[in-house]
Amino acid sequence: MTKLTTVLDDRIWTLDRPVWFGGVRLRARTTVLRLDDGSLLLHSPAPPSDALAEQLRALGPVRILIVPNCFHHLGTPASAALFPDARVVGPASARARNKALKLDLDIGDARLNEVLPELETLPLAGVPFLDETVLYHRPTRTLLGADVVISACSQDHWTWRAAARITGCYERVRVPPDVRKTIADRSVVARSVRAMLERPAERLIVGHADVIETGWRERLAEAWRVEGVEL
Numbered sequence: 001m002t003k004l005t006t007v008l009d010d011r012i013w014t015l016d017r018p019v020w021f022g023g024v025r026l027r028a029r030t031t032v033l034r035l036d037d038g039s040l041l042l043h044s045p046a047p048p049s050d051a052l053a054e055q056l057r058a059l060g061p062v063r064i065l066i067v068p069n070c071f072h073h074l075g076t077p078a079s080a081a082l083f084p085d086a087r088v089v090g091p092a093s094a095r096a097r098n099k100a101l102k103l104d105l106d107i108g109d110a111r112l113n114e115v116l117p118e119l120e121t122l123p124l125a126g127v128p129f130l131d132e133t134v135l136y137h138r139p140t141r142t143l144l145g146a147d148v149v150i151s152a153c154s155q156d157h158w159t160w161r162a163a164a165r166i167t168g169c170y171e172r173v174r175v176p177p178d179v180r181k182t183i184a185d186r187s188v189v190a191r192s193v194r195a196m197l198e199r200p201a202e203r204l205i206v207g208h209a210d211v212i213e214t215g216w217r218e219r220l221a222e223a224w225r226v227e228g229v230e231l
């Protein structure tokens with residue numbers, strides 16, 4: 001689990017690492033995106049091993065570190081120390097949970113559009129528990145999220161496969177079980193998810209599932225419909 005996997009030639013790579021969470025072993029993903037200027041954006045940065053740092057240096061300069069919600073911040077302080085020229089973008093709620101995290105720009109700040117004109121930010125409003133913002137990368141037609149949906153498959157550790165069967169996430173794209181109970185406003189969520197569904201994306205990449213390509217739109221919508229969100 002130290003080698004980057006190519007999702008889209010010379011543009012998108014992923015790295016999955018095992019993470020224990022709530023008694024199950026999930027795969028937690030870092031996505032590497034090559035921006036139009038050739039530099040790299042790291043989404044949900046993993047604690048950078050020597051092997052990962054070497055692969056990233058071979059690809060190009062790391063310019064942006066994205067903390068997509070208030071949970072996916074653990075590897076960012078170490079990544080920021082390793083790549084001091086990178087700007088850290090994330091929500092204030094992550095900063096509140098991790099005092100070592102320093103944000104250069106809030107993910108909701110309109111100035112992000114000047115820094116990253118090729119990206120659109122799509123906040124998942126109505127779920128303050130996550131405080132997640134999904135990114136849409138226009139050049140690669142890719143939606144990048146963290147916990148907006150989750151799924152388990154045969155590649156996963158038995159602990160998560162077993163829990164996923166019970167919670168309906170096995171080989172199905174679903175809202176994460178711990179998020180279901182925390183949906184604050186379903187009509188607000190509906191507007192947010194609709195904005196994602198309207199993007200002409202070819203894939204949805206999230207933190208704990210295989211890359212979702214075929215039928216991503218129907219699968220994302222179904223996951224939220226099951227939770228009573230009208231789409």
Ligand SMILES: [Fe+2]
Pocket residue numbers: 071072146147207208
């Ligand atoms: Fe997560």
